[in-house]
Amino acid sequence: MSSNAERTTPRLKSDSVKISGFAKALRTYSLQIGIVFVAIFIWFLFLLGSPRTFLAGNIYVSFMSTTPFFALIALPLTLIIIIGEMDLSFPSTMALGMMAFDVVFVGTGSVILGFIACLVAGAVVGYLNGIIVVKIGIPSLVATIGTQFLWRGVVMVVTNGQGLGMTKVQDTFLYPLFVGRIGGVVPAQFAWTIAVGIALWILLNRTRFGAHVYLTGDNIESARLMGVNVNRTKILSFTIVGVAAAFAGFVVSEEVLFFWPTLGDGYMMNTLAAVFLGGTSAYGGTGTIFGTFVACFIIGAINAGIVAAGLTGFWTSVIYGLIIVISVSLQAMLNKRIK
Amino acid sequence: MDYFLQMKNVSKTFGEVSALHDVNFEIGTNEIVGLLGDNGAGKSTMVKIMTGYHHPDPGGELYVKGKKSNHLTVPEARKQGIEIVYQERALADKQSLWRNIFLGRELSNKWGFLDIKKMRGETLKLMDTVMGFTSSAITPDSAVKTFSGGERQGVAITRALYFMAELIILDEPTMGLSLSETKKCLDFVNQIKCEGKSCIFIDHNIFHVYPICDRIVVLDRGTIAGQYMKDELTLPELIDKLYLVAHTGSLTDKNGCAEDAGKDGGNT
Ligand SMILES: Nc1ncnc2c1ncn2[C@@H]1O[C@H](COP(=O)(O)OP(=O)(O)O)[C@@H](O)[C@H]1O
Ligand SMILES: [Mg+2]
Numbered sequence: 001m002s003s004n005a006e007r008t009t010p011r012l013k014s015d016s017v018k019i020s021g022f023a024k025a026l027r028t029y030s031l032q033i034g035i036v037f038v039a040i041f042i043w044f045l046f047l048l049g050s051p052r053t054f055l056a057g058n059i060y061v062s063f064m065s066t067t068p069f070f071a072l073i074a075l076p077l078t079l080i081i082i083i084g085e086m087d088l089s090f091p092s093t094m095a096l097g098m099m100a101f102d103v104v105f106v107g108t109g110s111v112i113l114g115f116i117a118c119l120v121a122g123a124v125v126g127y128l129n130g131i132i133v134v135k136i137g138i139p140s141l142v143a144t145i146g147t148q149f150l151w152r153g154v155v156m157v158v159t160n161g162q163g164l165g166m167t168k169v170q171d172t173f174l175y176p177l178f179v180g181r182i183g184g185v186v187p188a189q190f191a192w193t194i195a196v197g198i199a200l201w202i203l204l205n206r207t208r209f210g211a212h213v214y215l216t217g218d219n220i221e222s223a224r225l226m227g228v229n230v231n232r233t234k235i236l237s238f239t240i241v242g243v244a245a246a247f248a249g250f251v252v253s254e255e256v257l258f259f260w261p262t263l264g265d266g267y268m269m270n271t272l273a274a275v276f277l278g279g280t281s282a283y284g285g286t287g288t289i290f291g292t293f294v295a296c297f298i299i300g301a302i303n304a305g306i307v308a309a310g311l312t313g314f315w316t317s318v319i320y321g322l323i324i325v326i327s328v329s330l331q332a333m334l335n336k337r338i339k
Numbered sequence: 340m341d342y343f344l345q346m347k348n349v350s351k352t353f354g355e356v357s358a359l360h361d362v363n364f365e366i367g368t369n370e371i372v373g374l375l376g377d378n379g380a381g382k383s384t385m386v387k388i389m390t391g392y393h394h395p396d397p398g399g400e401l402y403v404k405g406k407k408s409n410h411l412t413v414p415e416a417r418k419q420g421i422e423i424v425y426q427e428r429a430l431a432d433k434q435s436l437w438r439n440i441f442l443g444r445e446l447s448n449k450w451g452f453l454d455i456k457k458m459r460g461e462t463l464k465l466m467d468t469v470m471g472f473t474s475s476a477i478t479p480d481s482a483v484k485t486f487s488g489g490e491r492q493g494v495a496i497t498r499a500l501y502f503m504a505e506l507i508i509l510d511e512p513t514m515g516l517s518l519s520e521t522k523k524c525l526d527f528v529n530q531i532k533c534e535g536k537s538c539i540f541i542d543h544n545i546f547h548v549y550p551i552c553d554r555i556v557v558l559d560r561g562t563i564a565g566q567y568m569k570d571e572l573t574l575p576e577l578i579d580k581l582y583l584v585a586h587t588g589s590l591t592d593k594n595g596c597a598e599d600a601g602k603d604g605g606n607t
């Protein structure tokens with residue numbers, strides 16, 4: 001009936017196009033809108049549960065200072081999940097980058113050269129992950145568990161398990177640049193996280209590379225048949241995560257003014273939880289930088305909430321684990337319904 | 340002779356499987372070639388070599404517009420004007436219609452950023468003019484997973500058309516289509532002929548293939564079993580020959596059906 005009416009009266013049809021267009025936009029962005037509501041809801045929960053903590057300003061400052069440590073990795077990791085791969089090696093990549101810093105800094109005395117070495121090491125490690133996955137054909141989940149242990153071992157052997165004081169870094173512009181306080185309040189790393197988020201959003205949504213990330217993750221065979229260089233796209237994605245992990249490692253070490261060879265331990269769960277909670281599909285092909293960004297701060301808030309609620313740190317593991325399982329299950333159910 | 344594309348002594352093996360064996364094939368400018376053959380004969384493999392997706396085994400040669408092409412890639416083949424509607428359609432289900440139309444050939448502006456506005460606009464235009472999508476539920480932003488078989492086929496065909504192809508390959512395009520959709524698809528091949536372009540048309544139904552083709556090539560178990568100009572033989576004769584190939588694997592059968600072999604000997 002209604003389809004008949006649409007056919008005979010074009011006016012009606014264009015109206016229904018408009019309405020369904022709006023509904024579509026709502027549906028298209030439903031995950032993003034949803035995640036924002038989840039964030040607000042959790043914030044309210046904490047506000048009610050512990051008003052003293054959550055009405056004070058300094059919790060937000062600490063929040064903005066520590067969330068970037070894993071957000072800087074979770075944002076680019078979103079690309080890897082969209083493309084249908086996995087990278088579990090980023091915790092030890094954080095340490096490997098700082099090991100490169102350690103070696104170059106001790107050798108040359110230059111913080112800047114050390115910082116460059118850190119980023120280059122991250123890029124090399126990420127690139128190698130990509131090569132192992134693409135050229136040798138090992139599933140990325142397995143390959144990056146391997147490189148995770150490998151690079152941690154290399155860090156331990158090279159540093160002999162010894163850390164490095166970073167107070168020298170305080171004298172260079174890199175310190176205020178990455179971990180200073182903007183206007184004496186806002187942590188610089190928070191601004192960097194926003195900048196990285198915007199840059200990655202543009203890369204994913206406004207470049208051919210980004211389009212190929214989605215297409216490869218959605219249907220790799222179709223992408224190949226139509227001439228997408230899926231190997232190059234994957235290698236580049238792994239490389240970006242490598243650089244980002246090394247950068248995050250540098251920022252963490254700057255913040256605490258010490259490089260621990262165990263750097264990165266404890267970042268696995270919250271980083272992955274942020275990507276999956278942000279609505280990126282474990283099946284590949286869908287996901288957003290915005291979702292991951294908001295989810296990072298939800299995860300950060302939960303962490304702060306657990307501490308404020310007086311629960312032990314052991315609880316964080318339980319809760320992050322739950323978040324990963326529940327968000328991936330929700331995606332699986334959503335996936336089935338749409339099909 | 341002025342060929343658009345030529346294959347010389349092309350073989351293709353996948354590990355143990357020999358999909359193509361010493362194939363010589365050519366297609367002229369503004370020629371419509373029907374490619375027939377049983378499932379597994381190697382038709383898809385053959386056209387995927389032409390689109391740069393597969394590479395022939397060493398020794399095989401590929402010429403595009405008279406020029407030898409040593410390592411044809413998919414982007415190069417598309418640049419040369421070769422477009423294909425793959426048997427498997429090659430769509431990305433969760434992505435929007437416009438992303439599928441421009442799959443692998445995204446338009447970008449002078450800064451290197453995607454020109455999404457243009458791609459959406461072009462898609463909308465194509466929906467109106469080429470695809471004939473009447474459902475108001477479909478917009479350039481609709482994900483293609485919700486599309487019907489005919490609509491998906493429409494997307495794949497439109498995509499092949501959009502980029503001004505000179506050779507359009509259709510690999511079993513009528514598979515799963517309704518009667519009217521099939522007719523639209525066959526009309527489309529006729530239109531390719533009228534526009535002076537070339538086409539390779541793969542279909543199991545010879546009643547589809549015969550009327551619209553200039554030449555018919557029969558592929559059997561990786562080799563070319565026979566080629567006919569359409570005016571050389573009638574539809575019933577063609578059907579006889581295809582039965583022969585199906586039963587004996589050859590059009591010039593020496594053992595087995597002696598009387599058939601006698602009749603067909605002169606034609607090949
Ligand atoms: N990528 C591949 N890997 C291994 N074998 C393949 C591959 N593609 C095709 N084949 C094999 O090659 C033969 C020809 O297949 P195909 O070209 O798809 O035939 P057709 O399209 O004529 O049905 C089949 O035996 C098929 O199993
Ligand atoms: Mg086939």
